[in-house]
Amino acid sequence: MGKIFAVINHKGGVGKTTTTANLAAGLALNNKKILIIDFDPQSNLSQSFGISKAEITIYDAIIGKQELKAYKINDNLFLTASRGNLANAFIELIDKTDNHLLLKKIIEPHKKKIDFIFIDCPPSLGLLTLNALNCADEVLIPIQPHYLAVKGLSKILNTVRKIAKSSNKNIKINGVVFTFYNNKIILQKEVEEIVNSFFKEKVYNSKIRESISLAEAPKFGKDIFSYKKNSIGAQDYGNLALEFISKNCNS
Ligand SMILES: Nc1ncnc2c1ncn2[C@@H]1O[C@H](COP(=O)(O)OP(=O)(O)O)[C@@H](O)[C@H]1O
Ligand SMILES: [Mg+2]
Secondary structure (H helix, E strand, C coil), X not given: CCEEEEECCCCCCCCHHHHHHHHHHXXXXXXXXXXXXXXXXXXXXXXXXXXXXXXXXXXXXXXXXXXXXXXXXXXXXXXXXXXXXXXXHHHXXXXXXXXXXXXXXXXXXXXXXXXXXXXXXXXXXCHHHHHHHHHCCEEEEEECCCHHHHHHHHHHHHHHHHHHHCCCCCCEEEEEEECCECCCCHHHHHHHHHHHHHHHHHECCCCCECCXXXXXXXXXXXXXXXXXXXXXXXHHHHHHHHHHHHHHCCC
């Protein structure tokens, strides 16, 4: 049975999409079957794999026009794309009483065929992210080691706690991944210590360093392993994928 992860942080530009794309690609290289869902109307995840103006999107599934479909990136990696119209989906469905559970209904039937499903969330804690949190088993939080990012964490935790008390009682925090990491910067070390003391073993040891190749890869529609397999970014996401497997796979 597969597990669903919501990749969340209400701040933009912290590496949610980059982590979804490259952790997924790293897991796929390790023979895990992965589905990634672009749940951001900005469709950066889709564009990262060279898909723009997708014809089949998560929007079609949300509004009930079509069942969930995905583009095949490789034998192990599948992507459900998004377009700008995703922003309107919930306005169109405003009168539905269960509109916070729509994504759950669509995704759950696919859990048995897939090892891990990652939902790349938009930079807000609105109805889209709420839908992701209601169908996720676990939450993965990429953060930049900046002081203000730590303050933002409490907002994320409060939201997850509220969901855990109401509509998704089993949701758990899977972990925190540091992105844009540079351990030579003292302030970052201080922030890292604060986060470590709070989240303890939930902080992934594999840190994602700042690396130009990670920023370049989406331009070519490629994940970091297909773009530059010897880059720092490929090393870091490769290590993260292995650590993820050791923490989240039973066998
Ligand atoms: N470790 C990194 N090093 C350098 N650039 C990065 C790194 N991670 C992400 N980026 C770049 O920073 C920008 C924001 O990252 P992104 O993953 O889109 O953030 P989010 O999804 O949280 O908004 C993108 O242009 C991305 O290519
Ligand atoms: Mg994004």
